[in-house]
Amino acid sequence: MSLLVVGSVAFDSIRTPHGQADEILGGAATYFSVAASWFAPVRVVAVVGEDFGDRHMRVFTDRSIDTAGVERAPGKTFRWRGEYKGDMNEAHTLETHLNVFEQFAPKVPSSYLESEYVFLGNIDPVLQLHDRQQLPRARLVALDSMNYWIAGKHAELLKALAAVDVLVVNDREAKMLSGNANLTRAAAAIRKMGPRILVVKRGEYGANLFTEDSVFSAPGLPLDEVQDPTGAGDTFAGGFMGHLAKTGDLSESNLRRAVIYGSVMASFAVEEFGLGKLLRLNPQLIGERFAEFKNLAHFDA
Amino acid sequence: MSLLVVGSVAFDSIRTPHGQADEILGGAATYFSVAASWFAPVRVVAVVGEDFGDRHMRVFTDRSIDTAGVERAPGKTFRWRGEYKGDMNEAHTLETHLNVFEQFAPKVPSSYLESEYVFLGNIDPVLQLHDRQQLPRARLVALDSMNYWIAGKHAELLKALAAVDVLVVNDREAKMLSGNANLTRAAAAIRKMGPRILVVKRGEYGANLFTEDSVFSAPGLPLDEVQDPTGAGDTFAGGFMGHLAKTGDLSESNLRRAVIYGSVMASFAVEEFGLGKLLRLNPQLIGERFAEFKNLAHFDA
Numbered sequence: 119m120s121l122l123v124v125g126s127v128a129f130d131s132i133r134t135p136h137g138q139a140d141e142i143l144g145g146a147a148t149y150f151s152v153a154a155s156w157f158a159p160v161r162v163v164a165v166v167g168e169d170f171g172d173r174h175m176r177v178f179t180d181r182s183i184d185t186a187g188v189e190r191a192p193g194k195t196f197r198w199r200g201e202y203k204g205d206m207n208e209a210h211t212l213e214t215h216l217n218v219f220e221q222f223a224p225k226v227p228s229s230y231l232e233s234e235y236v237f238l239g240n241i242d243p244v245l246q247l248h249d250r251q252q253l254p255r256a257r258l259v260a261l262d263s264m265n266y267w268i269a270g271k272h273a274e275l276l277k278a279l280a281a282v283d284v285l286v287v288n289d290r291e292a293k294m295l296s297g298n299a300n301l302t303r304a305a306a307a308i309r310k311m312g313p314r315i316l317v318v319k320r321g322e323y324g325a326n327l328f329t330e331d332s333v334f335s336a337p338g339l340p341l342d343e344v345q346d347p348t349g350a351g352d353t354f355a356g357g358f359m360g361h362l363a364k365t366g367d368l369s370e371s372n373l374r375r376a377v378i379y380g381s382v383m384a385s386f387a388v389e390e391f392g393l394g395k396l397l398r399l400n401p402q403l404i405g406e407r408f409a410e411f412k413n414l415a416h417f418d419a
Numbered sequence: 420m421s422l423l424v425v426g427s428v429a430f431d432s433i434r435t436p437h438g439q440a441d442e443i444l445g446g447a448a449t450y451f452s453v454a455a456s457w458f459a460p461v462r463v464v465a466v467v468g469e470d471f472g473d474r475h476m477r478v479f480t481d482r483s484i485d486t487a488g489v490e491r492a493p494g495k496t497f498r499w500r501g502e503y504k505g506d507m508n509e510a511h512t513l514e515t516h517l518n519v520f521e522q523f524a525p526k527v528p529s530s531y532l533e534s535e536y537v538f539l540g541n542i543d544p545v546l547q548l549h550d551r552q553q554l555p556r557a558r559l560v561a562l563d564s565m566n567y568w569i570a571g572k573h574a575e576l577l578k579a580l581a582a583v584d585v586l587v588v589n590d591r592e593a594k595m596l597s598g599n600a601n602l603t604r605a606a607a608a609i610r611k612m613g614p615r616i617l618v619v620k621r622g623e624y625g626a627n628l629f630t631e632d633s634v635f636s637a638p639g640l641p642l643d644e645v646q647d648p649t650g651a652g653d654t655f656a657g658g659f660m661g662h663l664a665k666t667g668d669l670s671e672s673n674l675r676r677a678v679i680y681g682s683v684m685a686s687f688a689v690e691e692f693g694l695g696k697l698l699r700l701n702p703q704l705i706g707e708r709f710a711e712f713k714n715l716a717h718f719d720a
Contacts, residue, residue: 205600299506302641323624326641335715337636340603340627374718408720414636415716417675419709 119257120232121363123150124163124224124249125239125352127170127188128196131213132391134206136345142392143174145196146239146262149349152396153356153383154237155181156404158363161230163187163249167195167218177393186227191218206347207321226252235363237355240264243271243278250281258368260284260359261313262351268295280312286355288319301326302333317358317377319351327377331370336377337415339385339407346391350384353396357383382407420558421533422664424451425464425525425550426540426653428471428489429497432514433692435507437646443693444475446497447540447563450650453697454657454684455538456482457705459664462531464488464550468496468519478694487528492519507648508622527553536664538656541565544572544579551582559669561585561660562614563653569596581613587656589620602627603634618659618678620652628678632671637678638716640686640708647692651685654697658684683708 125147131140147164154160161184166174170190178185196219199212224245234257238246243263250259259282267275268291275295279285285308289301295311296304305316305328316328324338358380365372382404386395426448432441448465455461462485467475471491479486497520500513525546535558539547544564551560560583568576569592576596580586586609590602596612597605606617606629617629625639659681666673683705687696 300642300644302643305641320624323621324636324638333641333715334718335625335638335641336718337625337638337716340606340634340636341601342603343601371719378718412718412720414634415638415718417635417637417679417713417716418672419713 119158119234119363119366120161121154121158121235121237121359122161122163122226122230122233122253123147123154123237123239124246125150125237125241126196126219127164127166128198128219130348130392131197131199132201132346132348134202134346136343137391139346139391141197143177144198144349144392146352148177148393149352149387149396150237150239150356150359151178151183152181152393153353153387154360154363155183156383156399156401157357157360157379158235160184160360161187161233163224163226163230165189165191165218165222167191167193170195177397181397186229187225189225191221193218200348202347206344209348224249231255234258235359236260237359238262238278238282239352240267243267243275247274247278247281250278258283258362260286260355262286262355263291263295265291265294276311282313284315284317285313286317286319286358288321288351292316292318305333315373317380319354321347321350325354325377325381327373329370329373334374334377336381337411339381339411339414341385341389344388347388348392350387353387354380354384357381378408378411379404381411420459420535420664420667421462422455422459422536422538422660423462423464423527423531423534423554424448424455424538424540425547426451426538426542427497427520428465428467429499429520431649431693432498432500433502433647433649435503435647437644438692440647440692442498444478445499445650445693447650447653449478449694450653450688450697451538451540451657451660452479452484453482453694454654454688455661455664456484457684457700457702458658458661458680459536461485461661462488462534464525464527464531466490466492466519466523468492468494471496478698482698487530488526490526492522494519501649503648507645510649525550532556535559536660537561538660539563539579539583540653541568544568544576548575548579548582551579559584559663561587561656563587563656564592564596566592566595577612583614585616585618586614587618587620587659589622589652593617593619606634616674618681620655622648622651626655626678626682628674630671630674635675635678637682638712640682640712640715642686642690645689648689649693651688654688655681655685658682679709679712680705682712
């Protein structure tokens with residue numbers, strides 16, 4: 119089934135203990151859609167500038183990602199410069215130039231209106247709610263957010279949360295949003311705000327899924343080397359939503375598998391700078407890594 | 420099969436965001452042996468002072484723990500005062516009075532010499548190696564250590580490590596011991612130092628088991644409230660070694676179950692101050708919590 123993502127497209131300049139890269143293609147919508155494209159047909163709503171060339175657009179079209187919703191605006195594409203140090207659990211932002219993204223008013227093309235699976239990337243919650251209301255046929259709508267909106271547009275974010283099915287955030291954001299430092303209580307509070315499904319990303323420690331019936335803990339895959347964590351969260355969301363859109367199955371057991379597919383894709387993302395590895399995957403590699411997660415977490419009663 | 424622990428017995432004064440307790444019975448050997456006593460017969464080697472009364476000793480004997488190796492020395496029992504703040508992931512030591520523990524020279528009684536499962540709690544690695552050499556019948560010897568010995572008695576610790584089967588440490592200690600910030604590489608380096616089995620405790624994030632064949636990731640159980648993390652690591656070790664001593668099975672699948680039993684016992688330990696909950700357990704409660712861990716981690720391929 120069709121999967122729609124609304125979010126940023128950017129050029130990232132990244133430095134990590136393992137190297138650096140300048141002005142490489144990134145952004146939430148980019149990582150999400152490339153990851154999800156291994157599972158289901160993906161449609162993107164985003165904005166790029168005049169400096170966004172054909173070779174950048176081909177990264178999407180080569181993965182059969184529908185770019186009818188990618189608007190080209192006068193000016194430059196969103197740019198982000200960041201650095202990771204030590205254990206690389208946190209990005210230190212050095213420069214942000216929103217450029218054309220500053221005036222981003224997402225336009226959902228008519229050809230996207232039937233989309234059943236929707237991911238509202240981390241943008242202004244007013245826009246997230248507006249987009250959500252344009253998609254009445256959506257069967258599952260997931261939303262990402264961050265500290266900036268949690269603090270600065272709290273009331274607007276609560277309205278958007280009341281209109282979605284899934285919230286995907288990291289553990290610090292879940293604690294901040296709920297005002298509760300205990301993750302179990304934070305999850306219960308957030309589920310009362312609207313999303314019946316909460317996915318909490320915990321970086322190298324894996325991810326948790328909170329639903330009405332249960333809690334699921336997905337492990338983090340121990341990796342020999344993390345090159346670049348940029349985009350791991352959006353890549354996770356892409357694998358998660360991609361698997362759900364592919365299968366159309368929202369059962370508890372399939373939500374758990376979706377969390378693992380999200381973890382699988384994120385584990386590939388961090389092994390190389392930028393989109394590197396995500397563009398060279400195949401179903402067999404994805405299946406083998408899923409099996410690695412199974413072996414990592416399995417024990418007999 | 421019989422399980423021997425060498426380690427500290429202390430009176431702890433603890434403050435956490437949820438309350439405080441003064442001069443309550445604690446110490447590594449205490450938490451370990453009470454936890455392990457739900458699985459197998461336990462023998463303790465430790466030292467206490469003249470202020471250690473019958474009611475304290477009964478905490479051990481009521482759990483049928485063999486105290487023939489608990490030496491009573493002139494002076495006062497080891498005292499520790501500490502505080503936990505915020506997310507309670509780290510103890511802040513306010514006061515340490517080693518007292519009789521300062522001159523602790525562990526004596527293994529002749530009645531203990533046949534012990535097959537041995538846990539060398541966090542003490543001077545010179546003493547750990549000495550104890551290990553007194554126990555030629557040991558089938559599985561596990562060792563705990565800490566930053567103090569890793570930095571201050573590195574060469575001695577390496578000698579002790581070369582003589583044991585299992586190292587149980589937390590993730591910071593594993594990275595410090597190996598000099599590698601990547602846990603996968605740290606584990607490989609540590610396994611070359613001697614222990615063929617490495618268990619890495621990660622607090623609320625669970626635990627990892629590294630063996631020759633594979634890596635296992637045990638989840639942390641999300642708890643509504645953590646009252647007091649004191650002793651969680653030694654309690655974990657008690658459940659882990661207790662299950663192995665009970666079953667006598669050192670297969671990969673049983674080592675994984677042992678990590679879960681360690682996690683089960685640690686999850687009980689932190690729910691109340693001190694030994695509180697660990698003294699009121701029963702096999703049914705332990706079995707139910709094991710099933711909770713199974714449900715928490717399970718997904719279908």
